[in-house]
Amino acid sequence: MISIPSLRPVLAALLLFPLAACQTAREFPAPGSHWKNAQGQLQYRTPKRSVIGETVLSGNGTQDFQLDYMAGPGVPLMRLREAGQVARMEGIFAGGSWQGDPAHAHGRLASWAALREVFAALETKIDAPSATLHSAPGAAYPWTAQLNQAPGQPQRIRIEFPRTKERFMFVLLR
Numbered sequence: 666m667i668s669i670p671s672l673r674p675v676l677a678a679l680l681l682f683p684l685a686a687c688q689t690a691r692e693f694p695a696p697g698s699h700w701k702n703a704q705g706q707l708q709y710r711t712p713k714r715s716v717i718g719e720t721v722l723s724g725n726g727t728q729d730f731q732l733d734y735m736a737g738p739g740v741p742l743m744r745l746r747e748a749g750q751v752a753r754m755e756g757i758f759a760g761g762s763w764q765g766d767p768a769h770a771h772g773r774l775a776s777w778a779a780l781r782e783v784f785a786a787l788e789t790k791i792d793a794p795s796a797t798l799h800s801a802p803g804a805a806y807p808w809t810a811q812l813n814q815a816p817g818q819p820q821r822i823r824i825e826f827p828r829t830k831e832r833f834m835f836v837l838l839r
Contacts, residue, residue, distance in 0.1 A: 666705055668777075673714075678721070684720055684762055685733075685751065695777035699725065700723050700724060700725045700729070701723070701724050701788070702721070702722065702723045702839075703721075703722045703820070703837040703838065703839045704719070704721045704722070704837065704838055705719075705819060705820075705835060705836045705838050706718070706720060706835070706836045707718060707719075707720040707734055707833060707834065708832075708833075708834040709734070709742075709758070709831070709832075709833055709834075709836050710831065710832040710833075710834070711773070711829070711830060711831050711832075712830050716736060716742065717736075718734050718735050718736040718737075718833065719734070719735050719736075719745075720732065720733065720735075720740055721733045722735045722784070722835075722837070723744065724781070724784055724785075724788075725787040727781070728748060729747065729748050730745070730746075730747040730780070730781035730785075730809065731745065731746050731747070732744075732745040732777075733745075734756070737822060740757075741755065741756040741757070741814060742756050742757050742758050742775060743755075743756045743758045743759060744756050744759075745777055745778075745780070745813075747778070747781045750766050750767070750768075750771075751764065751765070751766065751767075752764065752765065752766070752767040752770065752778050754770075754774055754777060754778070758777070759775070759777075765818075766780070767779075768805065772829075773829055773831065775805075775806045775829070776806060776826040776827075776829055776831045778806075779800075779806045779808060779826070780824070780833070782800070782808075783800075783808055783810050783824050785799075786798050786809060786810065787812055787822065790812055793812065793814075794813070794814060794815060795811070795812060795813045795814070796811070796812045797809065797810070797811050797812075797827070798810045798811075798812070805828060806826060806828065807826070807828060808824055808825065808826050809824070809825050809827070810822060810823065810824045810825075810828075811823045811824075819836045819837060820835070820836070820837045820838075820839060821834075821835070821836055821837075822834070822835040822837065823835075
């Protein structure tokens with residue numbers, strides 16, 4: 666028979682474990698007035714699926730990036746937050762949730778984590794009617810991005826990751 670005193674350490678660990686898990690979650694900055702924001706639609710395509718949903722993007726230079734991708738009201742497909750060297754992804758496409766260094770995101774999460782880099786590069790071409798950009802040579806997750814925009818029209822951005830055969834097609838209002 667197990668005595669009550671031998672259960673105390675186990676009970677203490679069970680009570681403290683949720684508190685320890687809460688301490689590892691990072692708080693990400695909320696978008697402010699100096700952030701650039703865009704909303705519109707995103708088609709996310711892989712060799713096995715194609716999903717179209719609503720998206721909201723927010724960014725503050727190259728350090729802070731946020732993306733919300735939803736299918737219908739209240740169905741989060743991906744919620745991405747990046748600040749510095751920490752990213753957090755939640756939703757159906759994240760397989761629940763993941764947090765860590767974006768450079769070490771695994772599988773298909775790597776392309777989502779690379780979107781901050783892509784949009785930072787696109788920001789340098791914001792006044793161009795069209796542009797094609799590529800990731801740096803030797804990048805861990807190579808990408809190609811095409812930007813097309815005309816005055817008074819939504820901005821169209823096509824991002825491809827050849828390694829994973831993923832395609833992100835954004836139609837954004839700024």
